[in-house]
Amino acid sequence: MSIVTVQLGQCGNQIGHEVFNAICSDVHGTHGLCSKKENESYHDACKERFFCEEESEVPIARAVLVDMEPKVISQTLSMAARSGYWKYDDRSRFCQKQGSGNNWANGYSVHGPRHKEVIMNLVQKEAEKCDRLGGFFTIMSMAGGTGSGLGAFVTQCLRDAFPTSFILNHVIWPYGTGEVIVQNYNSVLTLSHLYQSSDALLVHENDVIHKICAQLMNIKQISFRDVNQVIAHQLGSVFQPTYTAEGGLHYSRNPLGIDWQVQPPSRLLPPLQPFPNRPLHFNTSIANLVILRGKDTHSVDLGSFRDPSLYTSWLNPRDAFNAWKTPRAFNKYEKSASLVSNSQFLLKPLDNVVGKAWNMFASKAYIHQYTKFGIEEEDFLDSFTALEQVISSYTILC
Amino acid sequence: MAQSVVVQVGQCGNQVGCRFWDLALREHAAVNKNGIYDEALSSFFRNVDTRGGGDGPGIYKGKICSLKARALLIDMEEGVVNEILQGPLRDVFDSKQLITDVSGSGNNWAVGHKLYGYQYREKIVEKLRKTAEHCDCLQCFFIIHSMGGGTGSGLGTFVLNVLEDEFPEVYRFVTSVYPSGEDDVITSPYNSVLAMKELNEHADCVLPIENESLFDIVNKIHQMISSGKLGSTVKQNSLVTSSAGSARTVQEKPFDAMNNIVANLLLNLTSSARFEGSLNMDLNEISMNLVPFPRLHYLVSSLTPLYTLADVNVPSRRLDQMFSDAFSRDHQLIQADPKHSLYLACALLVRGNVQVSDLRRNIERLKPSLHFVSWNQEGWKTGLCSVPPVGHSHSLLALANNTCVKPTFTELKDRFMKLYKKKAHLHHYLHIDGMEQSCFSEAISSLSDLIEEYNELDATKGGPRTDPSRLQIAV
Numbered sequence: 001m002s003i004v005t006v007q008l009g010q011c012g013n014q015i016g017h018e019v020f021n022a023i024c025s026d027v028h029g030t031h032g033l034c035s036k037k038e039n040e041s042y043h044d045a046c047k048e049r050f051f052c053e054e055e056s057e058v059p060i061a062r063a064v065l066v067d068m069e070p071k072v073i074s075q076t077l078s079m080a081a082r083s084g085y086w087k088y089d090d091r092s093r094f095c096q097k098q099g100s101g102n103n104w105a106n107g108y109s110v111h112g113p114r115h116k117e118v119i120m121n122l123v124q125k126e127a128e129k130c131d132r133l134g135g136f137f138t139i140m141s142m143a144g145g146t147g148s149g150l151g152a153f154v155t156q157c158l159r160d161a162f163p164t165s166f167i168l169n170h171v172i173w174p175y176g177t178g179e180v181i182v183q184n185y186n187s188v189l190t191l192s193h194l195y196q197s198s199d200a201l202l203v204h205e206n207d208v209i210h211k212i213c214a215q216l217m218n219i220k221q222i223s224f225r226d227v228n229q230v231i232a233h234q235l236g237s238v239f240q241p242t243y244t245a246e247g248g249l250h251y252s253r254n255p256l257g258i259d260w261q262v263q264p265p266s267r268l269l270p271p272l273q274p275f276p277n278r279p280l281h282f283n284t285s286i287a288n289l290v291i292l293r294g295k296d297t298h299s300v301d302l303g304s305f306r307d308p309s310l311y312t313s314w315l316n317p318r319d320a321f322n323a324w325k326t327p328r329a330f331n332k333y334e335k336s337a338s339l340v341s342n343s344q345f346l347l348k349p350l351d352n353v354v355g356k357a358w359n360m361f362a363s364k365a366y367i368h369q370y371t372k373f374g375i376e377e378e379d380f381l382d383s384f385t386a387l388e389q390v391i392s393s394y395t396i397l398c
Numbered sequence: 399m400a401q402s403v404v405v406q407v408g409q410c411g412n413q414v415g416c417r418f419w420d421l422a423l424r425e426h427a428a429v430n431k432n433g434i435y436d437e438a439l440s441s442f443f444r445n446v447d448t449r450g451g452g453d454g455p456g457i458y459k460g461k462i463c464s465l466k467a468r469a470l471l472i473d474m475e476e477g478v479v480n481e482i483l484q485g486p487l488r489d490v491f492d493s494k495q496l497i498t499d500v501s502g503s504g505n506n507w508a509v510g511h512k513l514y515g516y517q518y519r520e521k522i523v524e525k526l527r528k529t530a531e532h533c534d535c536l537q538c539f540f541i542i543h544s545m546g547g548g549t550g551s552g553l554g555t556f557v558l559n560v561l562e563d564e565f566p567e568v569y570r571f572v573t574s575v576y577p578s579g580e581d582d583v584i585t586s587p588y589n590s591v592l593a594m595k596e597l598n599e600h601a602d603c604v605l606p607i608e609n610e611s612l613f614d615i616v617n618k619i620h621q622m623i624s625s626g627k628l629g630s631t632v633k634q635n636s637l638v639t640s641s642a643g644s645a646r647t648v649q650e651k652p653f654d655a656m657n658n659i660v661a662n663l664l665l666n667l668t669s670s671a672r673f674e675g676s677l678n679m680d681l682n683e684i685s686m687n688l689v690p691f692p693r694l695h696y697l698v699s700s701l702t703p704l705y706t707l708a709d710v711n712v713p714s715r716r717l718d719q720m721f722s723d724a725f726s727r728d729h730q731l732i733q734a735d736p737k738h739s740l741y742l743a744c745a746l747l748v749r750g751n752v753q754v755s756d757l758r759r760n761i762e763r764l765k766p767s768l769h770f771v772s773w774n775q776e777g778w779k780t781g782l783c784s785v786p787p788v789g790h791s792h793s794l795l796a797l798a799n800n801t802c803v804k805p806t807f808t809e810l811k812d813r814f815m816k817l818y819k820k821k822a823h824l825h826h827y828l829h830i831d832g833m834e835q836s837c838f839s840e841a842i843s844s845l846s847d848l849i850e851e852y853n854e855l856d857a858t859k860g861g862p863r864t865d866p867s868r869l870q871i872a873v
Contacts, residue, residue: 010678070399070437071674097400097535101682102779145683177761178778179677181687181743210758222755224676224782355868356776362866363773365690388871 001134002049003239004126005063006154009100009147010072011172012139013065014224017076018232019139020061022331023050024085026236032294032329042328045241051086052129059086062130064122066154068111068146069099092126094119100145104186105373107149108193112157115150120157127162135166135199137239142190143174143183152193159197169198170235173205173349182366184357189375191350192383195390203346204231233331237338242291242324284397285311285343289322293336294329312397347394354387399437400537402668402681403529404469405557408503408510408550410575411543412471412478413653418542418661419467419490420644421788424635425665428788429673435462438672442468444492444532456532466492468532470525472557474514474549475502495529497521503548507589508830508837510552516832518553522560530565537671538569538681540664545593546577546586555596562600569685571667572601573660576732576806578610579813585823587813588838594810595841598848602685604696605663605797606806608732612656615639618728619704636789637705638662643788662787663699663731666795669749670783676754679747679781687779688743688799693848698736698798700729703790717752717792721760724796725768732806739802740859741770745779747795750786757782771855772863801859804852811845818842 007016027046034042051059061080065088067073073095081087094115100107127133136158140147151169158167171194174183194201209230213222217230290305306317330336360366361380371377406415426439435445435457445457448464457463467490473479476498483491497518503510530536539561543550561570574597577586597604616639635642639655670679689695702723724746727735748757757780770777787793817823818838827833 014676069678069680071678075674098537099400099678099680099682101680101686103682103686145686175758176776177758177765178776179780180683181774181777181779210755214755219755221753223753227754355865358868359865360773365773366686368692369686369689384869385871388869392871 001132002062002130003134003137004123004130005050005061006123006136006138006158007063007065007076008138008140008151008154009067009144011141011144012147012151013067013072013076015170015172015228015231016063016065016139017080018225018228019235020050020063020080020086021083022229022232022236023240024059024083026240026331028085029332030329032327032334034327034329038328042241042326048131049134049239049241052089057087058084060089061086062126063088063092064119064126065093066119066146066150067094068096068107068150070095070097089126092122094122100149102143102145102180102182102186103369103373104145104149104152104182104189105370105375107145107147107151108153108189109149109374111146111150112153116153116157119154120161123158124161133162133165135168136162137168137170139170139172140190141172141174142187143172143180144186147172148186148190152190155194156197166200167198168200168202169194170202170204172231173203173207173353175206175210176349176352179206182369184353184360185366185370185380187353188357188383188387189380191390192386195386202235202340204234205349234338237293237330237336238291238340240293240326240330241328242293242326244322244324282310283341283344283347285320285341286315286397287320287322287342289324289340291338291340292323292325293338294327294333295335297325297327297335344394344397347391350387350394351391354384354391358384399441400535400671400680401441401468401533402538402540402671403526403533403536404442404467404540404542405472405526405554405561406469407472407541407543407554407557408547409473409475409478409544410547411541411550411554412473412482414542414573414575414657414660415469415471416482416485416487417641417654417657418664419469419487420641421658421661421665423465423490424644425788429785430462433462435460435465439465441668441672444468465490468529470495470497470522470529472497472522472549472553474499474510474553476500495525497525503552504826505546505583505585505589506548506826506830507552507592508827508833510548510550510554511556511592512552512830512832514549514553515556519556519560522557523564526560526564530568536565536568538571539565541570541572542660542664543572544575544577545590546575546581546583547589550575551589551593555593555600558596558600569602569681570600571603571605571681572597573605573607573664575607575609575660576810578608579809585817585826587810587817588823588827590810591814591845592837592841594807594848595844598693598844602695603689605667605699606696606732606803607660607663607699608806609656610733611731612659614728615659615704616655622705633705633789636703636787638701639704659701659731662701663795665787666701666747666749666793667797669785669787670747670781673783673785675781675783675785677780677782679745679779679783683779683781684745684797688745688797690742690774690799691851694742694799694851696799696803698734698800698803699731700724700726700796700798701731702729702794702796704729717756718760718763720792720794721746721764724794725764732803734800734802734806736798736800736802737768739769739800739804740856741768741774741777742799742801742855743774743777743779744768744770744799745781745797747781747783747797748792749783749794750790750792752782752792752794754782769859772858772861801852801856804849804856807845807849807852811842811849814842814845 007013140151213219406412443465543554702720
């Protein structure tokens, strides 16, 4: 099964490029201790998933590149081609000249409708190239104008055009202390809209990745390239082929088959009573996925991930926890483990962003920049309401 | 990529403009080694085939044939423009993109705005349309002018009105040189206040500049060089005041050093729109992030470093010094101290070998000593452009929307009132067709309102912070 990636805005395109790089270098790299046959199987599954093989050329990424200004896409295309291992389809891109000016309303209400047809045509072409379409993976930041605003619009269009496909949005959470002054407005508008069309939001926070670069990797002068490469490495470790529990002898065909849609029980919950011996410093989870790659994956004890105290009381860890494995090592690491989690971990950052946005909204600062393009105060209020509900739902998990 | 057009009006506007084009060519020559007409060049220059003599058709790709500035030169005297057209930059300007007259505006805003405005309106619109036609995506007009005289001030703000009427979707960035207290033009307060009303109402962003600040920076550099305090030699072409390496090889004229600073400001402002980087900052983003309320669009700018030493190794301490300097009083291009006033928003545009961690570290370090308005505590907009300015390995442009502009405006108002109370020189203005007493009262009223908005913001500084309560959701 194949995934079509949609790279949106400067951030989306810069990260997308690093993701394909990471995947490609993993495939060409050492396969660790697994057998040659295993490796070939892995290779084939990965290729089908992310690349289209043309006759004599290098593999072509299944991706659509979208940006409202041309500089980043030009750079991205040429860097990929220079690698010699893979490239993008030159025609699978859409650019404009002026950018979105960090204005969500410009991205969503102006660029979106104006360029919907052209962009969706490109997506359709990529989708048709797939024998079996697994779903869509969009990469965007929430802080700017294109990734966030146009990204939200495109996600909606994807949902309308492909009602049964899985849509996974990769969302970059900006640094807390300002990359863009109106980032909190853009974030609130993006998240509230994505919630309506997306199946899952996979989040990376710049502050967290920055800490990884500084403290774990000891990089002295951290650049965005460093940050993007860490993100790409993490994404690669999630998306590269694995065996799921049911899959048995074949690599799982559906890479995005994570069922994240969970509904709490409909009857009223009793008031909060902490479990005896419940460790209060864990974020309560709805679901967790552990991915193990490389050496000794079969002998690993994953018991602690099934501890009921990690999960909300209305879920059985048996249903909430999944483990995927492969003996094939990832990106030169003899063994590696990844954790994808749907839990309260994002509660504090989300609450922060909504709080700051609300604070600014109360003073009406910058609102004229949005109303200029058709996003009114009521639209803001709707978005705030939607996110307060999300915050509330996650807060009362116990 | 989008294009920008520069409209330089009056003596000051044209002299600064001339330095801008000279240094822009120098910057592109340093980066563009193959002589290919690329997207970066196209933002300010056309590529024209002049082999047939005169202005030929535009060439959109391939080798550079003849570069023409996307500019409109306007002056009601011929002296300055003629000099430009006879100087080393004569081939850079399209001979048809000029509007000149002979007698000047006599330092009278009314003559510039009402008389010449009315007279030349059609011609102005025609020539603006011509430059716009040469652009496939026109994003921004840059107006360069002074506030204290007659042409730059009066006709310059008339052009601003025309731009809004004819090209409402295109951004209008205005670089305005404000007169100092000891300005020898007696009526400069009148001209400036009348012009301010136009800036309030029709500009998207204004970058005020004061000659005193430019003069202080020039002096500071001279002192540093002559005192021998700098260990190794200074790279000549790195001086923010220098024309070294540009087309102007003859003895520099008196205002050149000061005008070079303003030219560098504009180059740095547009660098991220022209060149690539890991975090681009386009012109429309500057307007979006730095203008929280429509009328509060005055941005205080500062440029660092002012020069580079010949040794290229930059330990991060020196990099941090660059950030500290950007907030110091003597690097600002107007007489203002942003550190002790209130920030509404701040943008940092970094060029060269600087990474996101350097930015973060310095923002964390400097934040505690700065005062931000309560609803924008983390009001930072940042940009990283990979291409440094000529002679530097890195540089920083800081743009602040800060209440420290207020003193400039209140002093202007005071000087205006001093004259206006005595009705001094008013008759020179009132006898121009279209000028009435109400023009003056409306202008001073507009300025007073603006000052009052800054006052209200200042009143919130340091006060208790009560965040508004959040929406309550029924679960």
